[in-house]
Amino acid sequence: MFLLGVDIGTTGSKAVLIDDVGGVRAEATTEYPMFTPRPGWAEQNPEDWWQATVTSIRRVLAGTKGEGVVGIGLTGQMHGLVLLGVRGEALRPCIMWNDQRTAEQCAEITRRVGRERLIQITGKPALTGFTAGKTLWVREHEPGVYARAAHVLLPKDYVRYRLTGALLSDVANASGTNLLDTGRRQWSEEMLRALEVPRTWMPDVYESPVASAKVSQEAARITGLAEGTRVAAGAGDQAAQSIGTGIASEGIVSVTIGTSGVVFAATGKYVTDRTGGLHAYCHANPGTWHLMGVTLAAGGSLRWFRDTLADTEREQAAASGRDAYEVIDEAAGRVRAGSEGLLFLPYLSGERTPHADPDARGVFFGLSLRHTRAHMARAVLEGVAYSLKDGLELLCALGVSCGRIRVSGGGARSALWRQVMADVFNADVVEVNVTQGAAYGAALLAGVGAGVFGSVREACDKTVRETGVTRPGVATEVYGDYYLRYRALYPALKGEFAELARAVARN
Numbered sequence: 001m002f003l004l005g006v007d008i009g010t011t012g013s014k015a016v017l018i019d020d021v022g023g024v025r026a027e028a029t030t031e032y033p034m035f036t037p038r039p040g041w042a043e044q045n046p047e048d049w050w051q052a053t054v055t056s057i058r059r060v061l062a063g064t065k066g067e068g069v070v071g072i073g074l075t076g077q078m079h080g081l082v083l084l085g086v087r088g089e090a091l092r093p094c095i096m097w098n099d100q101r102t103a104e105q106c107a108e109i110t111r112r113v114g115r116e117r118l119i120q121i122t123g124k125p126a127l128t129g130f131t132a133g134k135t136l137w138v139r140e141h142e143p144g145v146y147a148r149a150a151h152v153l154l155p156k157d158y159v160r161y162r163l164t165g166a167l168l169s170d171v172a173n174a175s176g177t178n179l180l181d182t183g184r185r186q187w188s189e190e191m192l193r194a195l196e197v198p199r200t201w202m203p204d205v206y207e208s209p210v211a212s213a214k215v216s217q218e219a220a221r222i223t224g225l226a227e228g229t230r231v232a233a234g235a236g237d238q239a240a241q242s243i244g245t246g247i248a249s250e251g252i253v254s255v256t257i258g259t260s261g262v263v264f265a266a267t268g269k270y271v272t273d274r275t276g277g278l279h280a281y282c283h284a285n286p287g288t289w290h291l292m293g294v295t296l297a298a299g300g301s302l303r304w305f306r307d308t309l310a311d312t313e314r315e316q317a318a319a320s321g322r323d324a325y326e327v328i329d330e331a332a333g334r335v336r337a338g339s340e341g342l343l344f345l346p347y348l349s350g351e352r353t354p355h356a357d358p359d360a361r362g363v364f365f366g367l368s369l370r371h372t373r374a375h376m377a378r379a380v381l382e383g384v385a386y387s388l389k390d391g392l393e394l395l396c397a398l399g400v401s402c403g404r405i406r407v408s409g410g411g412a413r414s415a416l417w418r419q420v421m422a423d424v425f426n427a428d429v430v431e432v433n434v435t436q437g438a439a440y441g442a443a444l445l446a447g448v449g450a451g452v453f454g455s456v457r458e459a460c461d462k463t464v465r466e467t468g469v470t471r472p473g474v475a476t477e478v479y480g481d482y483y484l485r486y487r488a489l490y491p492a493l494k495g496e497f498a499e500l501a502r503a504v505a506r507n
Contacts, residue, residue: 002069005443008049008076008156010259015056016439020452022463028059040100043093046082050162057223071450073232073442075240076156078176081134084151091145095134098296098349100358102133112194119272123182123280128358132178135197152201166213168203170233171282183270185282206233208284209456211449232449235284237438238262244441245408245432246464248285248457253402255388257411261298263391265400266290277354278394285456293353293391298384299411301346305380332378333416337475338482339375341366344383354390355490359501365489381417385424386486404428408437423475431468
């Protein structure tokens with residue numbers, strides 16, 4: 001008896017097959033491209049998601065039979081806008097979570113609803129990453145497409161549609177659209193009326209573990225799964241990631257470093273941050289919520305460094321059969337904490353927490369003749385940690401205990417980055433036995449929907465355990481000093497970021 005989790009990520013579709021006690025039996029990832037037609041834009045082709053998902057599913061099923069899968073859970077990148085026509089066809093590429101084109105539409109949403117009321121209803125301000133602003137952008141800039149629209153879906157829900165034929169979502173993912181009443185866990189009629197978005201476009205929403213659809217005959221033929229296999233409602237990637245690291249209730253804070261970086265804390269009641277720096281969502285565990293802060297380019301900053309500046313390290317890795325990140329990590333580890341005064345602002349995709357600014361850009365500050373690529377690599381690791389600390393500071397201000405933090409995602413595999421985080425956060429950084437992240441969490445949700453586990457909490461307790469801890473070291477004081485310098489940079493540069501954005505638009 002197996003459970004299948006599928007994660008429609010930013011760079012690829014990942015499938016993870018686990019058994020009924022949480023053991024990972026197989027996993028596979030199939031990549032797809034992201035397109036940037038203009039600076040600050042980010043799009044993907046929904047058909048690419050589906051084809052990659054089929055490939056990943058077939059790969060993990062290669063060693064077993066589809067009939068052994070009793071439940072499927074879906075997760076994926078949040079906030080993306082997928083518009084379907086009346087026949088279920090995608091009308092345009094998906095506008096992704098990291099797309100920054102909708103600043104004017106977000107200002108219009110805030111004007112119509114009011115910032116305080118918007119946060120009260122949806123748990124967050126109107127930001128360029130969220131779905132509502134993208135919908136208004138299409139209405140204003142692509143009226144022909146908008147006139148043909150009949151359905152709004154999120155990325156993983158498009159894959160569900162292709163897998164089952166069902167048009168639905170879950171409350172955790174839907175609470176990232178700026179259109180859900182997050183406290184009541186249902187679509188907000190007030191938001192939909194204010195933005196003139198038809199209620200009929202919005203899919204029905206379910207709690208994350210509910211088995212709400214079944215694999216269709218056609219999808220069974222294509223994927224190798226058994227027709228009628230139950231598919232849980234699932235969750236957005238961060239909520240599913242939290243389940244995959246055992247955070248189903250209050251008391252544990254997590255940090256995830258994937259393409260983006262996330263600070264996350266579960267709450268037993270609906271709590272909003274009036275500053276708008278932290279955002280409230282429905283959690284994947286029914287009856288709970290979570291607070292989340294996001295660094296848009298966390299692992300994405302290191303990937304940019306690898307692809308753009310680390311030619312020598314990539315060549316060394318290729319010659320030795322190693323991963324380029326390992327070579328970069330070793331070089332950065334030879335640099336003293338603080339990178340000898342070199343600071344990095346990881347705002348390569350704009351920023352969300354604590355500075356909701358689509359115009360913010362990445363900066364190396366303090367460069368001198370002394371600095372090498374190794375210094376720059378370490379500064380990237382430290383800059384991302386500083387940005388995540390910004391989010392943790394907001395959690396602490398709301399009374400959340402941040403003395404022990406579970407870490408996950410690709411960045412957590414680096415012992416150096418874990419130590420940097422422990423020192424910057426001045427907190428214990430804890431690893432868990434599960435490294436498959438959101439896809440694993442989606443599989444656990446499928447297990448609840450299929451009756452393998454009695455609850456989300458039971459699924460976490462039976463499968464996730466802590467395996468190691470990194471404690472703050474001697475660099476804590478050094479990082480405390482440099483963090484103050486880091487914090488001073490954005491206010492000093494904010495106006496220049498805006499002027500630069502206007503110059504780019506003119507030219």
